[in-house]
Amino acid sequence: MARVTVDDFFCKGCGLCVDVCPVSILELDPDVITAKGYHPAHCVDQDKCTGCCTCATMCPDVAITVER
Template identity: 50%
Template sequence: MAKVHGAVVIDGKRCKGCDLCVVACPTDVLLLQPKEVNDRGYHYAYAANPDKCIGCAACATVCPDACIEVYRVVERPA
């Protein structure tokens, strides 16, 4: 079976911490920083469980501030 690897790059400076990506993620990759805030005082999103990411881009699709880049690799068995 093909194995899907994903990764997200979140622009923490631009993120407004709205939490919509966290809710949208089907594999619970994302969380908001519990304590740390960015320059504008938002608890920005980060990949708390990066290994779970499948690169589905659900988070980026619903992000109102376009601050998530998504990468995806499909590894097919040899």
């Protein structure tokens, strides 16, 4: 089972990972604001993650780690 981890320190909430996720399990968290003032991305359903790493590849800030 794959696992997606987003480092809130580096995530600027650009939403590119949300757009490219083929199973639509990433979203920007409206309830969290980082120290830099961004809404970071987070995974809403780890069980549906396929481990494709498209989100990590797309992230311009290298804030996403995918473990298989």
